[in-house]
Amino acid sequence: MNKRVLIIISFVFLLLLSVNDVKAASSQTAVFMEDEFQFQSKSKGISIKIGSTREEVEEQLGYATNYYAHSDTYDYKDMVIHYKEGIVDAIMISRDSWFDWFNTYKTPSGIGLGSKLQKVIQQYGRGALMEPTNGGTVRMITYLMHKNAQGEYRVKSSFHYEETRKIYKDMNTIGMVVDDRGYVQFIMLATFEYAYRPDFE
Numbered sequence: 460m461n462k463r464v465l466i467i468i469s470f471v472f473l474l475l476l477s478v479n480d481v482k483a484a485s486s487q488t489a490v491f492m493e494d495e496f497q498f499q500s501k502s503k504g505i506s507i508k509i510g511s512t513r514e515e516v517e518e519q520l521g522y523a524t525n526y527y528a529h530s531d532t533y534d535y536k537d538m539v540i541h542y543k544e545g546i547v548d549a550i551m552i553s554r555d556s557w558f559d560w561f562n563t564y565k566t567p568s569g570i571g572l573g574s575k576l577q578k579v580i581q582q583y584g585r586g587a588l589m590e591p592t593n594g595g596t597v598r599m600i601t602y603l604m605h606k607n608a609q610g611e612y613r614v615k616s617s618f619h620y621e622e623t624r625k626i627y628k629d630m631n632t633i634g635m636v637v638d639d640r641g642y643v644q645f646i647m648l649a650t651f652e653y654a655y656r657p658d659f660e
Contacts, residue, residue, distance in 0.1 A: 549649035586616035
């Protein structure tokens, strides 16, 4: 199985396992807009975001090179994408080979593969859910963001079932896997619905 797909499956599995166990870091107010949930490469003139259509993706990236039925995801050059009814609801990039060191995609806040954990916290704040290793270092960091009536996204530093049940359709996530040296090796931008598969309906 493609290593990139294994990372994706493992990451989503960890999200599902850890949602009730992880503790949030101390809260820090930060405000983001809808455009934060995208990967862009200014040198290539490419921008793929949550909410893009399949046609918009293919216009920029070409057709998918692989389709993985077990995860219902499409593999494009440098990223993996999931669609819900033809609309992007999850985008993933990962560093699983030496060639991926040349992956230049970043979020508008400048976070990409190889970013240091300290930079992630500097850009997005300390209100994340953090999953530590047995040694205490962070292996996974997830930001849950809720959109208010003004269209602003703010990081939620806690996860309450009943509250989330009411607002999950207005929530997006930014999740990352960090290697032993503190460098980001996987990033997923996704709707809350895709990331956590809530059984709210």
